[in-house]
Amino acid sequence: MKKVFAKPKSRTHAIHGQNGHLINSWTDRNSGVLWLRDLLPGILKTNLNVNVRVLTYGYAALEPVKIIGTRLMKSIAELRNRTNSEGREIIWCAHSFGGPLLQAAIGLGSPSRDIQTSTNAFLFFGVAKNMGLESLGTVLALPEATLSDEMRELRKGILWLKMGSEAFEKLREHLGWKLAWFKEVKDKEGDIRVLGVVDEAGEKGWDRDGKGDMVVRLGKTHDAMIRFASAEDDDFKPVMKMAWTVFEGAAS
Numbered sequence: 001m002k003k004v005f006a007k008p009k010s011r012t013h014a015i016h017g018q019n020g021h022l023i024n025s026w027t028d029r030n031s032g033v034l035w036l037r038d039l040l041p042g043i044l045k046t047n048l049n050v051n052v053r054v055l056t057y058g059y060a061a062l063e064p065v066k067i068i069g070t071r072l073m074k075s076i077a078e079l080r081n082r083t084n085s086e087g088r089e090i091i092w093c094a095h096s097f098g099g100p101l102l103q104a105a106i107g108l109g110s111p112s113r114d115i116q117t118s119t120n121a122f123l124f125f126g127v128a129k130n131m132g133l134e135s136l137g138t139v140l141a142l143p144e145a146t147l148s149d150e151m152r153e154l155r156k157g158i159l160w161l162k163m164g165s166e167a168f169e170k171l172r173e174h175l176g177w178k179l180a181w182f183k184e185v186k187d188k189e190g191d192i193r194v195l196g197v198v199d200e201a202g203e204k205g206w207d208r209d210g211k212g213d214m215v216v217r218l219g220k221t222h223d224a225m226i227r228f229a230s231a232e233d234d235d236f237k238p239v240m241k242m243a244w245t246v247f248e249g250a251a252s
Contacts, residue, residue, distance in 0.1 A: 011085070
């Protein structure tokens with residue numbers, strides 16, 4: 001775990017995707033701007049008088065997902081206990097595979113209720129709402145005796161993620177967690193697909209799903225969607241707008 005900004009009132013925990021890096025994944029390659037450190041805290045402090053402590057979490061992609069998720073929750077719980085910060089609001093950021101990993105970890109692997117009850121919201125970047133587990137149903141259906149050791153481990157991971165997703169949904173309804181989903185819309189050739197989505201304020205790129213979650217569509221590729229060169233980045237503005245709403249609610 002890496003601390004990137006520390007003047008705490010609220011806490012933001014950021015989790016990268018598979019084969020990502022706890023710092024580089026969130027850093028713009030040309031400018032060197034790490035928006036979780038260089039943009040987000042300053043904007044929140046200036047406009048909302050909110051001090052936020054930002055920590056990023058890294059993991060080895062080859063480890064079993066249950067071990068990664070359990071370690072994540074344990075390390076955060078230990079940090080909160082050590083710093084006497086139980087009860088402090090938590091806002092989560094997760095990219096790609098970090099999304100289902102986080103959902104399962106907080107749904108199944110949390111060692112204390114503090115993390116769950118202190119959580120206010122989740123900002124998911126490039127995360128499938130159904131986690132893509134339906135397409136892996138054939139793996140779950142295969143007879144145990146026919147599986148190799150590698151496939152058995154894969155199935156264990158899928159089952160843990162699936163159970164974690166179900167537990168996450170129950171918890172979010174019970175605890176009232178807010179969710180924002182940021183979706184990439186630029187394909188590999190760099191063309192932006194026409195979406196035609198308009199929200200109540202008349203701004204393109206916003207949508208609401210059936211649960212009242214916010215869906216924000218960005219004009220970046222999957223890998224680039226969590227890197228911003230400056231506060232003037234057209235894709236950072238809707239991200240900051242959503243973060244502003246979340247932190248404003250947490251501070252009230």
